[in-house]
Amino acid sequence: MLKIDVLTIFPRMIEAGLAEGVVGRARTAGLLDVVVHNLRDFTTDKHHVVDDVPFGGGPGMVMKPEPFFAALSAIRAQRGAPDAVILLSPAGERFSQDGARRLSALGHFVLLCGRYEGIDERVREVLATEELSIGDYVLSGGEIPALAVIDAAARLVPGVVGDDSSVEADSFTRGLLDYPHYTRPAEFEGRQVPEVLLSGHHAEIRRWRREAALQRTQQRRPDLLATAALDAHEREWLKRSKS
Numbered sequence: 579m580l581k582i583d584v585l586t587i588f589p590r591m592i593e594a595g596l597a598e599g600v601v602g603r604a605r606t607a608g609l610l611d612v613v614v615h616n617l618r619d620f621t622t623d624k625h626h627v628v629d630d631v632p633f634g635g636g637p638g639m640v641m642k643p644e645p646f647f648a649a650l651s652a653i654r655a656q657r658g659a660p661d662a663v664i665l666l667s668p669a670g671e672r673f674s675q676d677g678a679r680r681l682s683a684l685g686h687f688v689l690l691c692g693r694y695e696g697i698d699e700r701v702r703e704v705l706a707t708e709e710l711s712i713g714d715y716v717l718s719g720g721e722i723p724a725l726a727v728i729d730a731a732a733r734l735v736p737g738v739v740g741d742d743s744s745v746e747a748d749s750f751t752r753g754l755l756d757y758p759h760y761t762r763p764a765e766f767e768g769r770q771v772p773e774v775l776l777s778g779h780h781a782e783i784r785r786w787r788r789e790a791a792l793q794r795t796q797q798r799r800p801d802l803l804a805t806a807a808l809d810a811h812e813r814e815w816l817k818r819s820k821s
């Protein structure tokens with residue numbers, strides 16, 4: 579079972595995000611062991627203060643190191659030594675499907691969620707084994723990135739997604755964008771579902787989907803084609819579509 583600990587000053591944000599859907603079911607099914615820790619529980623002052631003014635001056639507040647160190651000691655004692663301690667921050671390495679695969683294969687990792695202008699650098703230096711970013715935009719804290727990382731890693735744990743074939747079909751498992759999906763009705767607002775999908779010709783449907791995924795990837799994310807797992811037919815189709 580994949581073991582994850584999350585350190586945050588907003589534990590309800592994490593709990594709410596983990597209660598629903600595939601991840602919620604994985605937790606109740608015992609496939610995923612997530613414990614969310616409130617950083618304020620590891621303070622020692624009356625008002626449970628987790629932040630302080632920055633040395634050197636400047637705007638905003640910085641998260642104090644002591645609660646993170648105390649929490650990590652408690653996690654090590656209660657839950658064992660983690661394989662990775664991950665700080666979520668815009669300065670981290672970009673999180674990817676490969677990153678999700680790597681984390682899903684670990685036994686135990688810890689996610690550190692910062693708020694304010696950032697975290698005291700000694701947390702990064704001493705506690706964090708790596709730093710991850712979910713993209714080039716500024717969020718108000720590491721909680722949404724932590725949820726993204728947990729969700730992406732959890733769905734790669736065997737049994738978490740009910741049907742293995744739907745993980746295999748996921749766009750980034752193949753390295754291509756997904757093909758278009760349709761359901762009933764066959765005509766909606768004057769727009770028809772492509773005839774081939776109604777035909778029952780499974781070989782032709784497979785071919786249409788493969789080509790639609792290739793076309794969409796070429797149009798929107800040509801960078802993905804460099805590393806996508808393509809067969810001979812797909813390479814040929816791409817060569818022809820360029821000319």
Ligand code: 4GX
Nearest residue numbers: 667668692696711712716717719720723
């Ligand atoms: N992908 N943020 C973290 C506070 C902070 C700053 C420095 C630790 C070190 C983000 C992202 C992100 C905003 C979360 C700043 N904590 N994290 N927060 N994009 O924008 O991961």
